[in-house]
Amino acid sequence: GDPTRLGSESPVIVHLFEWRWDDIATECETHLGPAGIDAVQVSPPNEHIALDGVDGAWWARYQPVSYALTSRSGDRAAFQQMIERCEAAGVGIVVDAVINHMAGIGEGVGIAGTPYTPFHYGDLYTRDEDFNHCGRHEDDQIRDYQDRHEVQHCHLLGLADLATGTESVRERIADYLQGLLEMGVAGFRIDAAKHMPAEDIGAILERLEGNPYVFQEVIDPGNEPIEAGEYLTNAAVTEFGYSHHLATAIQSGDLASLETLGQEKGWLKSDSALVFVDNHDKQRGHVGGGVLMHRDDHYRLALTFMLAWPYGTPKLMSSFTFDDGNQGPPSVAEEGWRTLPVHGEDGLGCLDQGEVDTRGWVCEHRWPLVTAMVDFRQAMGDAPVAHWQQAGASRIAFARGGRGFVALNLSDETWQAELVTGLPAGEYCNLLDDCVTRVSVDDDGWAEAEVARDSAVVLNAERPV
Template sequence: MHRRRSRLAIATLGVIASLLAPTVVAASPAAAAPSGGKKVIANLFEWTWPSVASECTSTLGPKGYGYVQVSPPQEHVRGNQWWVAYQPVSYRIESRKGTRAQFRSMVDTCHAAGVKVIVDAVVNHMSGQDNGGTGWAGSSYGHYNYPGIYSAQDFHYCGRNGGNDIANYNDRFEVQNCELVNLADLKTGSDYVRNRLAAYLNDLLSLGVDGFRMDASKHMPAADIAAIKNRLSRPAYIVQEVIYGAGEPIQPSEYTGNGDVHEFRYGKDLARVFRSERLAYLRNFGEGWGHLPSGVASVFVDNHDTQRDVGGVLTYRDRGVYALANAFMLGWPYGSPTVMSSYTFTNRDAGPPSDANNKTRATTCYSGWECEHRWPVIANMVGFRNATEGTGVSNWYDNGNNHIAFSRTGRGYLTLNDEDYAITGRSYYTGLPAGRYCDVIHGTFSNGTCSGPVITVDGNGWFSATVPAKDGIAIHVGARLS
């Protein structure tokens, strides 16, 4: 949950634009960095459970995504806005996205496709409805009363600023003991609340879930999250939402002992570079820019919160430039990347495509669903990421402006041209074995063949090519033609 959520809560560029249409046990019970060789996460925001299951089988597994992040599955307040899912009223696995049985089936299906499941877990707070009401699955609730779960003594009441809402992000106490836009703030320092939250997470683990995105982590002391983590029944991947604020007392680095942490500066810095600075500046992108250490950083071009902050990050509306930025993220070795998959919206509070009863419609990758994770440029670069995992950067080149190129040593090579003109007549040193490679920016590699251009690397590791304006070339050893 973004701290600035409302209480109610470029034109297509270059040759690349034609490729955007979708095609049909650790020592402690949490681990930093996704496990295994496939680390890319697809955030299927507000997708129904049957739709997620189908996508794991048809796209996520075959394209090499290692994880799918799903939206909060617990019972929530009624409404059609996107943020109703972030207002729990009970911990029943019953929401506008589907039933408990459908959720379990989704997890099993994704696992069968080789895709692990991360749940967006709302553990900082309950609802923000002053008058209470009836939740999605029929549970009655009040603002500070959730029968059988929580009552008045289980919440913080900071009593500042004429109420309980956070007003000053430079006050640690206020940020972690007052309410985020009226959402009833759980007393996560109490054993009862910790046990109840752990019971919810353990229920999800019993259904096969592999990890958790801990929503609004900044609004809980890191020690409270650690205490909840230590109550988990088995190891789980944990990533925490902690939004960086310059000069604020609560910093993302405080939370790295619990697992990964979202690096919100990444998307904003990347957008600024692609929009108004120089790609040449990306040579040391990540830790060299003051970001979190790579091994604990969870990165994204945009997510469901930041894409609603106009101008702050690149989003699906930026089309070709957005695709290029995602290609860079998946090609660059810093952090663990998450690819956003959205629905289109014009109102920042707008919920997903839904029926008259506000039940989310099945995802079809049209009729309002954007499905960026299927854009060929992005989906094919997931294979690049997998093929180059664990390698460093070498053979960096830039023209001092907006044309860059680099190797992922011995495994892959990426060049991006964000200039307004084509780069012609240039040779690139890749350090790759000689051979013919599928350019995965423009083509899909399958069964030893390539649907797009083929790049020939000579015996000395070089190739020559023209890179059109606002475009790129990517090759890797996993897409080498026989």
């Protein structure tokens, strides 16, 4: 779970949700590499259920039919090219590995033509013993999250639960992941990790040769028998408490409550935590809401805070717009739900800010604020938080060692503040407005700053005027 495996001291990951492989390759070259983004989380690359039966829903990709690399995002050759072009641009590929289960129990034919019937998927998993049959509730489905056995051995959402406790299943999963490593991927997100005993995941990862960055998706609300901490011996883990805490602080106007964010009892250590403002489930209320996303007021402030605050490995969400929570990416239904590209001649490009009611790609990762803050985060490295200051609950400021300084104003009025910056004397540019705002720091490190409403002033010691 060591995040520096992604190639920098404080790496930043972006989830290009449902993007096509050829688009990601171009994006690595034109935007991600130049912006210093270290890695892309891609949608599951393996064969999934057909799109027609589910009207092109995005979640089709969480229903594996085989480990063939054919998906809505492109074929194996496009996937390989993407890895190579991104690597050349300094960007790693993190694969969303759906290994807890196969498709929903039923029958059909996958997107690459592989047929499946209950508990039989092509020639990959052909025996009932390849699946768990937990013996609960007659239909073997997960209902009670207070029951460890049920959560880890019954079927999540009716998806055929793989018997990851068995050698033969572990071997098939490891072969899939090893093949990806040999193609050059940099890491994995382990989907639905909470639904597999930590030991099963450990046994699979142990078989791999290579040094991937791994994080496991474990939603630990703090009151269930399965805890995020159990998974730390394997790799990093998602810290869902982070998104909720941040959203609550911002929605209640209480930025001051962020002073100890990450030090809460029971939270993961910074190096082991994968954090985000929103993810693909949360932004559409698939696992409860309670987070901020691109449509919300103050989303930009939340991103500013996350990238300025030295806790966890941050993952940015890059979305497509939607009216209902099942809707897939921009696509042409009549052409087998072909995903419309971002780049190229018939490419949709990215929506302009404020256009979020139109169908299209939002590309939060391209917002100038995000680019500036990614640069800031990397310049700060491991510099600790210092000089915490607050004026009421909605205005806060803090320094990052002597390397940088941030002031955030969530109130409705401009904040005229006198603040300790910890920076050497000089005149600095606000990184968030192209140096329209300038801040003079005196010999004692104090500055008078004007922080606009719902906005921030961000200074980097290395970026004087």
